Amino acid sequence: MATMTAARRRQAGKIAYDAYLADCPSRKLLDRLSDKWVTLILAALADGPRRYNDLSRKIAGVSQKMLTQTLRTLERDGLVNRVVTPTVPVRVDYELTALGGELLPVLRSLKLWADTHIPAVEAARAAYDKRSSRGG
């Protein structure tokens, strides 16, 4: 039977490709940055250390779960330091590591590109939608 060829080939390709992707540094970086809250937290910490609740307020729409979870992965990746002061109640500050700080220029260059070109993207989008709605 020829029924499995297409899907199977794609499957085989997928496995090989996923392995390749898993080893791609750019991919990994994008995976971090793509997280909705990562860049926001990084930006919030750009000015200096902040406490947990402080972050939670500054970033507004974030839930406790997402904030904690994102901070954990950032800490694990060595981008953020978690500083515990064993007072009562306990006090926890988060701050950028040197590595985390080095990410800021990248974010800024990204922002620069976005600020420059996103208007063109918007325009393209509007034109596309107009064309579509006209039935073109």
Added chain:
Amino acid sequence: MATMTAARRRQAGKIAYDAYLADCPSRKLLDRLSDKWVTLILAALADGPRRYNDLSRKIAGVSQKMLTQTLRTLERDGLVNRVVTPTVPVRVDYELTALGGELLPVLRSLKLWADTHIPAVEAARAAYDKRSSRGG
């Protein structure tokens, strides 16, 4: 009543913040780039135009659905051109627009940062996991 304060305040904040985010160009760019297939398609088109099936093979693990869907959004965003040649059967080529081409340097600089610093991230991750498994 004080029962609604926490969740409600977060909700109110969320609405305001989502509106803010929706207007943030950097956010929009990251939203595009965060798509698993976007950067891969962009990279695949860096050398020149490619046909649909050609892309599908080159990118391996991608499904028809995702390939088509991603190409559509890229087209809508003005990053990719869709060129139809009305032969039988029909032939469709995809190519980077000028705008899409301008994204390549950004991706390269991102890649540069990643290649430089991801090893440090890996190391931090390994150290973190080691600490955790020790019960620290």
Added chain:
DNA sequence: CTGAATCCGTTTAGATACTG
């Protein structure tokens, strides 16, 4: 060849309640 439409399992993220 190039897609659109549909079904469906997996993952994700938010709300809520509880702990030290």
Added chain:
DNA sequence: CAGTATCTAAACGGATTCAG
């Protein structure tokens, strides 16, 4: 204050099927 645990709704992505 700074989280953890659990439940559930929604988004995502893959396979399959149909069409021009």
